[in-house]
Amino acid sequence: MNPYVLAILLSSLGIGTTLTFASSHWLLAWMGLEISTLAIIPLMAQQHHPRAVEATTKYFLTQATAAAMILFASTTNAWTTGEWNIQEMSNPTALVLITMALALKIGLAPVHYWLPEVLQGLNLTTGLILSTWQKLAPFALIYQISPMMNPTLVITLGLASTIIGGWGGLNQTQLRKILAYSSIAHLGWMMIVMQYSPNLAILNLILYIAMTTATFLTFKNVTSTKLSTLTLTWSKTPMMTTMAMMTLLSLGGLPPLTGFMPKWLILQELTKQNLPLTASIMALAALLSLFFYLRMCYAMTLTIAPNTNNNASTWRQKSSQTTMTLSITTTLALTLLPITPAIMALTT
Amino acid sequence: MALVTNRLLCIKNSRAYLKASLYPLSNGAPPEQAHSQSYRRPGVPPENIPPWKRINLNFAKGVEGVKKHFGLLKKEMLGRFEGPEGRPLKEHILEQARVIWEFRGPESLAQWVASSDREIGGKSEAYMKMGRNNLTALLYGNLCTEVPRDGETRYSGYCSLRSKQLLGAFDRKKHHDWSNFNSLYLRIRGDGRPWMINIAAETYFSHQKDDMYNYFLFTRGGPYWQDVKIPFSKFFLSSRGRIQDSQHPLWLDKINTIGFTLGDKADGPFQLEIDFIAVCNDRAHTEEFAYEKYKRNPEV
Numbered sequence: 013m014n015p016y017v018l019a020i021l022l023s024s025l026g027i028g029t030t031l032t033f034a035s036s037h038w039l040l041a042w043m044g045l046e047i048s049t050l051a052i053i054p055l056m057a058q059q060h061h062p063r064a065v066e067a068t069t070k071y072f073l074t075q076a077t078a079a080a081m082i083l084f085a086s087t088t089n090a091w092t093t094g095e096w097n098i099q100e101m102s103n104p105t106a107l108v109l110i111t112m113a114l115a116l117k118i119g120l121a122p123v124h125y126w127l128p129e130v131l132q133g134l135n136l137t138t139g140l141i142l143s144t145w146q147k148l149a150p151f152a153l154i155y156q157i158s159p160m161m162n163p164t165l166v167i168t169l170g171l172a173s174t175i176i177g178g179w180g181g182l183n184q185t186q187l188r189k190i191l192a193y194s195s196i197a198h199l200g201w202m203m204i205v206m207q208y209s210p211n212l213a214i215l216n217l218i219l220y221i222a223m224t225t226a227t228f229l230t231f232k233n234v235t236s237t238k239l240s241t242l243t244l245t246w247s248k249t250p251m252m253t254t255m256a257m258m259t260l261l262s263l264g265g266l267p268p269l270t271g272f273m274p275k276w277l278i279l280q281e282l283t284k285q286n287l288p289l290t291a292s293i294m295a296l297a298a299l300l301s302l303f304f305y306l307r308m309c310y311a312m313t314l315t316i317a318p319n320t321n322n323n324a325s326t327w328r329q330k331s332s333q334t335t336m337t338l339s340i341t342t343t344l345a346l347t348l349l350p351i352t353p354a355i356m357a358l359t360t
Numbered sequence: 361m362a363l364v365t366n367r368l369l370c371i372k373n374s375r376a377y378l379k380a381s382l383y384p385l386s387n388g389a390p391p392e393q394a395h396s397q398s399y400r401r402p403g404v405p406p407e408n409i410p411p412w413k414r415i416n417l418n419f420a421k422g423v424e425g426v427k428k429h430f431g432l433l434k435k436e437m438l439g440r441f442e443g444p445e446g447r448p449l450k451e452h453i454l455e456q457a458r459v460i461w462e463f464r465g466p467e468s469l470a471q472w473v474a475s476s477d478r479e480i481g482g483k484s485e486a487y488m489k490m491g492r493n494n495l496t497a498l499l500y501g502n503l504c505t506e507v508p509r510d511g512e513t514r515y516s517g518y519c520s521l522r523s524k525q526l527l528g529a530f531d532r533k534k535h536h537d538w539s540n541f542n543s544l545y546l547r548i549r550g551d552g553r554p555w556m557i558n559i560a561a562e563t564y565f566s567h568q569k570d571d572m573y574n575y576f577l578f579t580r581g582g583p584y585w586q587d588v589k590i591p592f593s594k595f596f597l598s599s600r601g602r603i604q605d606s607q608h609p610l611w612l613d614k615i616n617t618i619g620f621t622l623g624d625k626a627d628g629p630f631q632l633e634i635d636f637i638a639v640c641n642d643r644a645h646t647e648e649f650a651y652e653k654y655k656r657n658p659e660v
Contacts, residue, residue, distance in 0.1 A: 060606060185540070
């Protein structure tokens, strides 16, 4: 893409999210969300392929709907209470509507249907931006309205997302769709604890971003987008194959890797809040997601499939991609569990 | 006597001509009796059958429909527990070839539609039937390049065979997912004529419903079967018959239909016998795309 255009789009993307972070008025927050949606649309469609156009269309329609719902809810609240401040939202209808709109923005179940299809049509970099950066702005808004949200709705969204994210990812063979369902499941974990300890949800989000970035960058490095080409990574970079297995298990939430930290803390918080059944269901639903992460590990690292390498020249040659981000995020994704007390002191 | 017969013939021909010109699409039959899926030529007014006329109340058919669709739904839901596409994952990873269409009985012909330029008023014919011993499908007919006299058509003479859209439970559109493979593998016996293979992917969201990926199929005329392996990287994009400038490779995860077209401007009979159509993963083929994707606004 033309570097000037790329610079404008990326900076607009950053500005949009920053605007939402910095705003306390609903209209400014909505504007920030719209700017980031519009900025990412050309990035998604730059491949000139019908599938990319399909992904862009679906993304635009869902995000525009969500933005319209946010606008409607905030104007309803302003009409009934006269308040435009994000943290002073009090009309219950408006709150429910805004929760659903933000759920649509980030792809929580039951309004998650767009996420796998959209991620499938994008290249891995744009998919990474969609999975990580685009979740920040809506989360900022959810964080601010979390004390006022309807508890039943939030728990329903959380439980449904974890379960559907787990079930849905079970039969996928395309890696981007698997990562989409993993995103849905992780967002479910974040939502469930949002009203009891929003800081834990933010911690979960940050760690999820680190782990997902590591995963996406690994897949980008070996240019594989399907489970069957993932079986060939052992011949390209054996070390990265091992690290990728650990990253995937970290996403699955296994100790002693980082991914265990948010799940542990969330389950502890839910138990403290006297919700043992919810905690049990969340833990069991996490097993479903663990199954497909394990399946990816199995195909990639634990077995050598009898497939021959179909790509032209990737036998242990140095990739031209810079691996700085990959190494940083992989380290974060694997080794942060021992400093949990420090992180807790910093965040809660 | 000859003059009278001639006159009568003239009158009969002119009546037939009049009828054909009144309903140019439907071979003389009024539109209500024409097949609902036949091609509607642009410029011809659509048949406006009111919805209440289309209702067909038939209890037995309804019961059969319910059984069929719920059966398909149950299969889809239970197949989820097996693995992707209803088969265990091991099969998916180890799979190297998959036969998609195999002509082993008359019911396999129901998945295909043979058509010719009769839709636009030409005189070619194309028929499809089972071959010998019910082991192959035979597409045969007569190609006629005589241009229909409607003042706007300039070329004519084509026949085509196209697969029907895959439908799931309750007639939902389903797609073929061939992302695990990279070549098309056919076993055919032609008559030396050059055919064209058209693959149509899902175009609902890209608003380009005439987008199609084509490649050539050259047949040998002999009595021997011909195994044709065409990698998907060779397929080029065309729309309404015009090859597009900006090409992109065919994405294999949402394929709708495959078709074969004959339009080689040679009048006469033609035959194509197909044994099976399969997709395979040719491990030795490493090409990603055979053509250059022209970059618009190249950096200088």
